[in-house]
Amino acid sequence: AMLEAELRQGLSRGEFLLYYQPQLDSEGAVTGVEALVRWRHPQRGMVSPAEFIPAAEDTGLILPLGRWILEEACAQLVRLAGGPVGQDLHMSVNVSALQFRQPGFVADVLAVLASSGADPRRLKIELTESLLVEDIESAIDKIQLLKRHGVCFSLDDFGTGYSSLSYLKRLPLDQLKIDQSFVHNLLLDARDLAIVNAIMALGQAMGIAVIAEGVETQAQRELLGRCGCTSFQGYLFSRPLSSEQLHAFLSPH
């Protein structure tokens, strides 16, 4: 309850901010960023979303917070579009189950896109498997409606949830995100390597792009490359960056 009051206050006082973690292709070019929310708490300092997203979901405060995250991510997309490489960047935004399940979700996303002036084709929505399984028909409808406007969809933490391959077959996804738990021990555990190879084959056969997250070492990046992976995100390339740091990261020199 205390956290709820604090979250509410944090929202009204503008204590939340977005960090952005770059995503790179095989040549090392930045192809996109993932927006990751942070809470700059007046007493506790920077609070991780792992600590407050569950509470925000339980209290429903994820709805106004999620709306703000979409607005801020789209505003950043517009700022980036004016920069040196910005025109081609994707902005990945994590959307929580409660937010996605709102009947007005599609209308909300379209309203934020329209009022920000962001290019819908640059927005990539990250969903998790468990979120999709609950009401697959309505999930497919929502994804299809937004895809008609050019919005892309990525399946986050892939392989860790309760996904069924028959659902995967029906979902019009653009990208699978190999969960960092499979990347972490990739060089040490042959089972992780087998899973990564299986995800790559699945993506290729179904025409869905694959990105690996949590890439921390050059050895992991090279092995992922040998598995056919051409899209990467992780501390090896960059930690999540503030808006200022991101613009510096993207400018030549």
Ligand code: G
């Ligand atoms: O940035 P990081 O370590 O600290 O994120 C921790 C968790 O919080 C991850 O599971 C991530 O998906 C989630 N998360 C980060 N940013 C957002 C966001 O903007 N919205 C939602 N719903 N989850 C987020």
Ligand code: G
């Ligand atoms: O659930 P989701 O995949 O959205 O969460 C992403 C989380 O992973 C964020 O908390 C982000 O800070 C974290 N992260 C990003 N890159 C790395 C990495 O290379 N190693 C580790 N351990 N965590 C990472």
Ligand code: MN
């Ligand atoms: Mn994510």
Ligand code: NA
């Ligand atoms: Na993930």
